[in-house]
Amino acid sequence: MKLLFVADPLETFKTYKDTTFAMMREAARRGHQIWACETADLVWVKGARVVARGARCITLKGEATTAPVTQAVHSDDWFEVATQAELALADTDAVVMRKDPPFDSEFFYATHLLSQAEREGARVFNRPAALRDHPEKLAILEFPQHIAPTLVTRSAAAIKAFHAEHQDIILKPLDGMGGMGIFRVGADGMNLGSITETLNRDGAQSVMVQKYLPAIVHGDKRVLLIGGEPVPYSLARIPQGSEIRGNLAAGGKGVAQPLSERDREIATALGPILAARGLLLVGLDIIGDCLTEINVTSPTCFQEITQQTGFDVAAMFITALESQLKH
Known part of the structure; x- marks a missing residue:
């Protein structure tokens, strides 16, 4: 099979822990052809199909072909480019969307290009529409029976009331990743106002607040x-x-x-x-x-x-x- 991975630059992979690399390695072991591109490479022109310009067909080399890789391998030490070409996404067997967060405007636009590629016959995993419909913080709202007490709001007053009820809380931005921008406020309420202003930008931005889980x-x-x-x-x-x-x-x-x-x-x-x-x-x-x-x-x-x-x-x-x- 011909697999196209849409990901961050290959040269930035830390192969000893990178999940996309692990996927590529296993696919290569099974004889599948590995292609890679970045979201910036995706292009659509009226009358044509969505393509990845400058897509690279790669082979893994050296230690990258064995498991586990025990230390970081940077730059191009773990792969070599067999071919570089313009590749129509519909001409692949599967497109694996592995662009790391943040889910910003460019990520959003990329999912729409991938949806167009689907209409042209491409198979994309995870499905672009599903990526758009499941923001990673807010997707839990659909399953309240499984979550802790949670508040989503722009309102400083609502946050203050939630803290008064639960005493020990966690506040986090809806677009954060890797633990970025997470704050804990205990029963004394120390710095709650300042943290709220920082996260909600004086009411301009929504915040998620949850009861602290020991x-x-x-x-x-x-x-x-x-x-x-x-x-x-x-x-x-x-x-x-x-x-x-x-x-x-x-x-x-x-x-x-x-x-x-x-x-x-x-x-x-x-x-x-x-x-x-x-x-x-x-x-x-x-x-x-x-x-x-x-x-x-x-x-x-x-x-x-x-x-x-x-x-x-x-x-x-x-x-x-x-x-x-x-x-």
Whole structure:
């Protein structure tokens, strides 16, 4: 099969932990042809099809062909370009959208180009419309039975009232990633006004506020859904030192562990629903017994789980992708 990965620049990959790299490596092992481009390479002209200009057909080389890669391999040390050409997305067997957040205007526009490519016959995973319909913070609102007390608002007064009710709260921007812009305010309300002004920009921007979950000390668990089925292990991202954030990008420690009964309950409830909407790969974030986010843009943690447990997450993903393409 010919697979096109729409991703960040290949030269920026940290191959020892990059999930897109793990997908490519497994696909290459199975004999699939690997192409790559960036969202900036996507072009549509009236009378023609959506193409990736300057798309690169790559082969993996050296240590990149074996598992695990134990240290960062930067630049072009892990791949070589076999061909560079203009590639119509509809001429591939699958387009795998793996552009990392943030979900900004350019990401949004890219999903519309990918939707046009679908109309021309391309198969895109995750489906572009589903990416647009599931903002990663707000998607949990559909499943209130699984989430902690939560408020979404621009109103400083509403935030103040929520704090008065719950005493210990977390505030975060709706467009943040990797733990960026997350604040905790305890019972004393210290700096609540200043934090609110910073996040809501004096009422111009919406904020998510949630009751603080003490179970964060045991980790913010990433539960992966592939084709609607849960990977049997989560990666608990455990805050270190005085940090409240478990995100690996914020210095959290990743510890793989079997799914708890509650993890599996949430995954089993959401998996078929999300898969039916064209979300082949989803990352659920769970703290204690509560769902906190539904990640659909570029879920990660494949390599950490595989390295610690021996369960080949990338193999499960490529098998699911191959299965989708048979239908």
